Amino acid sequence: MLGDQVYGVIGLSDVAPNKFHDSDVNLLMTLGATVAASIQNTRLFEQTQTALSQTAYQAQRLGILNQLSADLNRVQDMDELYATAASKTRELFRDSDATFAMLTDNPRLVRLYALQDPTAAHFVNVGLVLDNTLIQQSLQQNRLLNISDLSAVNFVDSAAMVSQGLRSTLVTPLFSGNNEPLGTLNIVSPHPAHFDALDEQLASQIGSLVSAALQNRRLFEQTQNALAETQRLATQARQATEQVTALNRRLTREGWQDYARIASTTLVAEAVREQHSAAAQTDAGNGGAAPENGASRRIQVPIVVRGETIGTIEMDYDDAAGEWTPDQQAIVNNVGEKLGLVLDASGAG
Numbered sequence: 001m002l003g004d005q006v007y008g009v010i011g012l013s014d015v016a017p018n019k020f021h022d023s024d025v026n027l028l029m030t031l032g033a034t035v036a037a038s039i040q041n042t043r044l045f046e047q048t049q050t051a052l053s054q055t056a057y058q059a060q061r062l063g064i065l066n067q068l069s070a071d072l073n074r075v076q077d078m079d080e081l082y083a084t085a086a087s088k089t090r091e092l093f094r095d096s097d098a099t100f101a102m103l104t105d106n107p108r109l110v111r112l113y114a115l116q117d118p119t120a121a122h123f124v125n126v127g128l129v130l131d132n133t134l135i136q137q138s139l140q141q142n143r144l145l146n147i148s149d150l151s152a153v154n155f156v157d158s159a160a161m162v163s164q165g166l167r168s169t170l171v172t173p174l175f176s177g178n179n180e181p182l183g184t185l186n187i188v189s190p191h192p193a194h195f196d197a198l199d200e201q202l203a204s205q206i207g208s209l210v211s212a213a214l215q216n217r218r219l220f221e222q223t224q225n226a227l228a229e230t231q232r233l234a235t236q237a238r239q240a241t242e243q244v245t246a247l248n249r250r251l252t253r254e255g256w257q258d259y260a261r262i263a264s265t266t267l268v269a270e271a272v273r274e275q276h277s278a279a280a281q282t283d284a285g286n287g288g289a290a291p292e293n294g295a296s297r298r299i300q301v302p303i304v305v306r307g308e309t310i311g312t313i314e315m316d317y318d319d320a321a322g323e324w325t326p327d328q329q330a331i332v333n334n335v336g337e338k339l340g341l342v343l344d345a346s347g348a349g
Contacts, residue, residue, distance in 0.1 A: 012024070026223060027223065029215075030223070032177060033215050036177065044066055044205065048063065065205060068084070068209060072084060072212075072213040073213070078217060081210075081213055081214065082113040083115060085209075085210050089187060090115070093187055093189070093195075093199065095190065096187050096188060098186065098187050099112055099113060099114045099115075100174075100183055100210075101135045102182065103182060109129060110128050110130050110135060110183060112128055129156070132155055132156050133155050134153075134169070134186075137155070139173050144171065144172050144203060145171040146169075146199075146200055147168060148192060148193040148194075149167065149168065149192050150162050166188045168188070168194040169186060169187065170195050172187070172203045172204060174210060174214065176215045177211075182211060185203065299313075299315040299324065300314050300315075302336065303336055304337070304340045305340045313332065313339070
């Protein structure tokens with residue numbers, strides 16, 4: 001939909017309940033506005049082809065209109081949008097000027113944009129009261145106004161234009177795709193009865209293009225703001241996770257280092273500090289002298305969860321059996337590693 005003209009319907013559906021969110025709605029609205037603008041551009045192109053049989057001036061105007069459509073798709077901000085539209089409108093209408101009256105958060109006030117130099121549109125009035133103006137009438141009736149003699153009507157803005165030497169105007173309403181009023185495009189001339197039916201049609205086409213561009217720009221800015229907010233929240237969540245992880249690692253490491261110094265052998269304490277999973281053969285009795293024949297020996301394997309040693313597996317065996325083979329120690333090491341994985345998976349880490 002462009003302005004009040006409906007071209008069709010585009011929609012999404014899903015079997016899951018509550019599948020779509022506000023961001024999906026905004027993206028769908030952007031897509032719909034883009035499709036509508038593409039349809040409008042296609043029709044404008046077809047009109048351009050038809051106009052080749054008309055006067056050279058009319059063909060030139062439609063060419064400028066197509067260029068305006070392309071230029072509006074490349075603007076980077078609202079000011080550039082107003083400047084581009086106002087500049088092209090000046091080219092399209094002889095002996096005329098163009099301004100935009102845009103609604104504000106205050107429903108009784110509008111902001112006027114006028115092209116004061118070839119490259120930028122500026123505020124010329126930030127407090128124009130909307131009451132009893134041609135702008136208000138055009139928006140309320142949602143129709144283009146062609147005032148051939150400004151001195152013959154009694155409106156606040158018409159009196160102001162007459163005082164500036166202006167005699168006729170076209171006031172074109174601008175509406176978003178969901179029929180929300182945005183403002184008006186105002187084309188003025190110092191000549192009375194300056195605009196005809198072809199001018200009205202051209203002004204309506206400009207209004208449709210500008211309305212679509214305004215909505216696309218606003219939706220783009222809303223999407224960018226939403227993405228920035230999402231990235232900010234994701235960064236905060238990542239930083240919080242890193243802080244919790246660092247605190248958890250610190251508490252786990254310091255706690256088990258204290259335990260190792262108090263309750264285990266010096267070899268276990270070293271294993272905890274080095275954070276490696278390797279079976280260490282030690283004498284029973286917390287690192288005392290080598291045992292006599294028949295005494296027991298001990299295998300100790302650190303339990304590691306997410307890089308942190310949280311405990312040990314200790315096994316006593318008869319010294320008469322001799323030293324453990326590498327295969328036997330590998331089995332014990334494997335038990336320690338798998339125990340660490342199980343604890344990690346269960347959330348014990």
